[in-house]
Amino acid sequence: MSITGIITAIVIGAIIGALGRLIVRGNQNISIIATIVIGIIAALLGTWIASLIGQNDTDGFDWIELIFQIALxxxxxSIYAGYAGKNRRR
Incomplete structure (x- = not known):
């Protein structure tokens, strides 16, 4: 993977992670690094799921793939914020 691919993954991960945080209600006490990592993982899994159902090879923008990524x-x-919140209360 080239440096451009790594930077692109970080930027897309940050955007997807931020959109995921916007959807979740309440205050999430997680760092920006955790948000980016979650976004990168969600983007990769969302793309993989979209490819399984044949939705990533469409003409134009892949809305279904984006929905999968943001939902993930x-x-x-939610899972990470709940886990991190339990550990901070101790």
Whole structure:
């Protein structure tokens, strides 16, 4: 992977992670690094799921793939925020 690919993954991960945080209600006390990592993981998994159902090879913008990515980011943010919140209360 080239440096351009790495930078692109970080930028897309940050955007997807931020969108996932916007969907989740309440205050999430997680760092920006955790948001970016969650976004990158959600973007990769969302793309993989979209390819399984044949939705990533369409003409134009892949809305279904984006919906999968954001939904996964919201789920992962919820799980991580709940996990991090439990550990901080101790």
């Amino acid at each position: 980011a919201a789920i992962f943010v």
